[in-house]
Amino acid sequence: MCRNIKTLHNFDPPATDEEIQAAALQFVRKLSGFNTPSKANQAAFEEAIQEVTEAARKLLGSLVTNAEPRNREIEIERARARNAKRFGTADE
Template identity: 65%
Template sequence: MCRNIKTLFNFEPPATEAEIEASALQFVRKLSGFTHPSKGNQAAFDRAVEEVTEVASRLLASLETQAPPRNRDVEAAKRKAISARRFGTAS
């Protein structure tokens, strides 16, 4: 599950709210151990995702760096190359 959480800071264009929420969802899934919570836990699960999304958005907005913004396409190509080395390539 955690492999789906991507670095969201210092990218051009900046992370979208949907990307932040997707990372928050993965984080809450990992912490809770639930991919799909029961009906009894659904409200608490959804509230946690909402709260983590809000905190993550505030964090990303408050961070500063002197480094130039990273390019999403370049970073995706790096991840793809690492994956190909690790798992081999499909022909």
């Protein structure tokens, strides 16, 4: 589950609200052990997602670096190459 949480810092353009919220959702799912909470836990689950989203947004806004911003397309290609090396490709 947490493997889906991607690095969001130092990209150009910066991470979107949707990306930050998706990472927060994955984090709360991992902590709670629920993919979808019961009705009794729904409010607590949603509140946790909002709080984690706000904390992540604050963190990303306050981090500083001297490194050049990363390019999303290059990072996607690197991930594909790593996956092809690790798992092989469908063409083989």
